[in-house]
Amino acid sequence: MFRRLHEPDGQSVTIDFEGEILKVGVQESVAAALLTANPGYSRKTPVSAAPRLPFCMMGVCFDCLVEIDGVPNRQACMEIVEEGMKVRRQNGTRKLGS
């Protein structure tokens, strides 16, 4: 959906999105990194399981909720990528406990 204007020059990290390894810039938010990977959707809503992607990119709309390193309900637009980060789509409500 989005493309980088400049390839991350030397400074990049790899993250795991649903098993796919993505090479992304060090300062990118998780949401930005996902949007270049054409994920189709990044969460499904709890009510009707409708697909969603990040909408506001500034921490307001909560449509970018994903699971990061096992922690659900993270705002992907407010989290910066880190080496080895594991990102999963959040389908429906977050799972309790574990």
Add this chain to the structure above:
Amino acid sequence: MAAAVEADALGLSVLLLDEQTEPGGQIYRNIESIHSDTLDLLGDDYRQGAALTERFRKSNAAYKPGATVWRVDEDGTVAYSQNGKGATASGSRLLVATGALERPAPIPGWTLPGVMTAGAAQVMLKSADMVPSGRVIVAGCGPLALLITQQLIATGADVVALTETTRFGDYISATPHLLGALTSGSYLRKGRQMRREIKQAGVPIYSGICDLTAIGEDKLNAVGFTRDGVKAEIAVDTLLLHIGVVPNTQITRQVFCEHEWYKPQRYWRPVRDEWGATTKDAIAVAGDGGGVDGAAAATLHGLLAALDAACRQGHIDMGERNRRADPIRYELARHQAIRPLLDALFPPPPEICAPPEDDTIVCRCEEISVADIRNAVALGAMGPNQLKAFTRCGMGPCQGRMCGLTVTELVAQARGEPIEEVGYYRIRPPIKPVTMGELAAMADE
């Protein structure tokens, strides 16, 4: 940032809690580490943020980035989370500088993947150096719609059109404000310049459109609209919506500051005096969170609030405060002079404020439609807060940020009551999700 620098210079001890990981807010986002080509493209207005950020970094103000505020008390105590730990901070004065958010634009299909706000695309450009890869259409009204269109074209993005809701009648009603706006001449020049550049790039500007619709099943395929009574449809991958910006009042609401309805742009803003002081003794507001005046004016509001804080603490006397404020107010008036014109030229369209179609989603979190809200009102729901109990509208993770204005308008329309009587959601803490772990870590302090 401006307030922090000024307050520090006046001898106050300052702490800045920033939800973002780097200074700059939304307007000067990523100003410290942006790619030089992209910096050139974003232009001088953006570049001005570099000097401010540098002054802030050099100041003695303590800075906590990545700090999410989730509760504010009337005495100015703030509870926040940073790096997975909860904490509190308190001072004799709290300055809320939460800025604005783009007016949520409930149109049919606005929840489809592929539909974003224009501001989101600008955040992508500034902070991630990214642009939409497919066909893009920008729709709505306001200076930012023009700006993002022009910026995306400059990056080489495939912008197929700018569709504006601004109608001929809006130009007529804006005309009386033109004279007053001349003191803000540079804004007028920039607006004309942007339109010229967009047209020169061969990108059509369709004005006076209505019935804006995002079309698609699991993702956006096309955008539909009506212009001069003729229906049109354009195939696109990305729709960027922008219907102006409105104050982010989540904190001021949560702490019971009084708010007033600003009719020209149909939004709520906290009541504030000429120094930004709210109706709560310990709390002031600076910037667009108190009413939309734009980025340049926001820094000036910040300076005034800092002077007032220093005065209240006895660092300067009232005469000194007023004397120093004079040139700031002069400058502020210059920036504010454009506002009546912009307000009249870019009114939020009635069909965005109170969407007519039954199926349009109002609350993105709980997927509550226009019909759901009308039905609940017909059943007796008296206002936004009772609607929560009837429908769960506004009770999802965004806590009404996306549906609050629409709900107020729909209820007012359905009940035939004035907006002020209908009111707004009661915003309760935590205003951002907080984990048990973050709360537990507070005990370690």
